[in-house]
Amino acid sequence: MSRLRFGAFLAPFHPAGENPTLAIQRDLRLAEHMDYLGYDELWIGEHHSAGSEIIAAPEIFIAAAAERTRNIKLGTGVTSVAYHNPLWVADRMVMLDHLTRGRAMFGAGPGSLPTDSAMIGLDPTDTRELLDVNFDIIMRLLAGETVSAETKTHRLIEARLQLRPYTEPCFDIAVAAVASPTGPRLAGRYGTGLLSIGATLTKEGFDALAHHWNVVEERAAHYKRPAPDRSQWRLVGLMHIAETREQAYHDVEHGIEQWFRYFQRVAAFPQMSVEGNGLKEMIDFINEAGVGAIGTPADARAQVQRLWDQSGGFGAMLLMAHEWANPEATRRSFELIAQHVMPHFQGKNDGQGLSHAESTLAAKRTAEERRPGYAQAQLSAVEHMTEKYAQEVADKKS
Secondary structure, eight states: OOOOOEEEEOOOOOTTTOHHHHHHHHHHHHHHHHHHHHOEEEEEEEOOOOSSSOOHHHHHHHHHHHOOOSSEEEEEEEEGGGOOOHHHHHHHHHHHHEEEEEEEEEEEEEEEEEHHTTTTTOOHHHHHHOOOOOOHHHHHHHHTTEEEOOOOEEEEEOOOOSSOOOSOOOOOOEEEEEEEEEEEEHHHHHHHEEEEEEETTSHHHHHTTHHHHHHHHHHHHHHHHOOOGGEEEEEEEEEOSSSHHHHHHHHHHTTTHHHHHHIIIIIIGGGGOOOSSSSSHHHHHHHHHTSEEEEEEHHHHHHHHHHHHHHHHHSSEEOOOOOOOHHHHHHHHHHHHHHHHHGGGGGSSSTTTTOHHHHHHHHHHHHHHHHHHHHHHHHHHHHHHHHHHHHHHHHHHO
16 A cells, blocks of 8 residues: 545535634634644535535635645635636636645536536536536646637637646646546546545445446546556545544534435435434444444544455545534544554555554564563663772772
């Protein structure tokens, strides 16, 4: 296993009816917290309706978060490409690439909420068809081409970018995959990364996880592209971690029901509607169906390993940000994952193939095994120096 990156996917999910200003500020503080803890990536969504996912422009959020962080990479997770003029999408991303000095990432998708697209006269089929068309235009613009094209929603006449990306040859690009093969098809065709968002949110999605990358590889071969690199594959999963499983269960009683009800009653994409009626049933479903982990760091490590085994390997584990627990417990969960989960999946690119956790544990075991001999040697050294000093005193007196 090569170094596994860790990050988060921030839709975000906030209870409708609460103060949106404070909710967005919590999201920015989460970005700062993750940067301090050494997380690699944070992806921010775009939504315009339904009351819970309240970031309308991930690019603006990224610009604000970039000024509050130092190392973490920040991506649009995702830009709903069908809603926008593709020229301006590419132009904004290049600007962000410069503002962040290479920390911006571009995630593309069709848009997940039908209530969003309905307001601009598009249905879910339209948005998926437009994703194909607009993504092709965006990729051509980023490659430096001049593009003339007419889509269902926009007309471009000799369109080109006045700036080249800060990152050479270009910043990270990934296409979202929920249930349909749309995302994997585009990732394979254009050689971009893949964001598997919905694959871990239902038992069926988890079971089919390995097929996502199969589609990427098939499309890459069809378009005679080099075999894709699995390091570009990002999986989004559900977790809340505490010191004990009992504490984790207690923590999520704060808000997990609201999260479930959002998918069951508000968000009109049933492939992400997990089962559950009572609190206990909801928590048990997350753990027992294999879609996530509510428990201890050991439970989180086991879930990452299951995802690795089911998928055949990937590049980044993204935690789906939620407000199952209160802000303090949520930040603690991210901290425990950074302390006790990430080190088990990072550092194996050294000559010995040891993770950061295995390396320090191996050092500890070696010290424990050799302690009896070393302890005796220490005592002998002390005795030697004591006797030597006594002899020096005796010689002085004589």
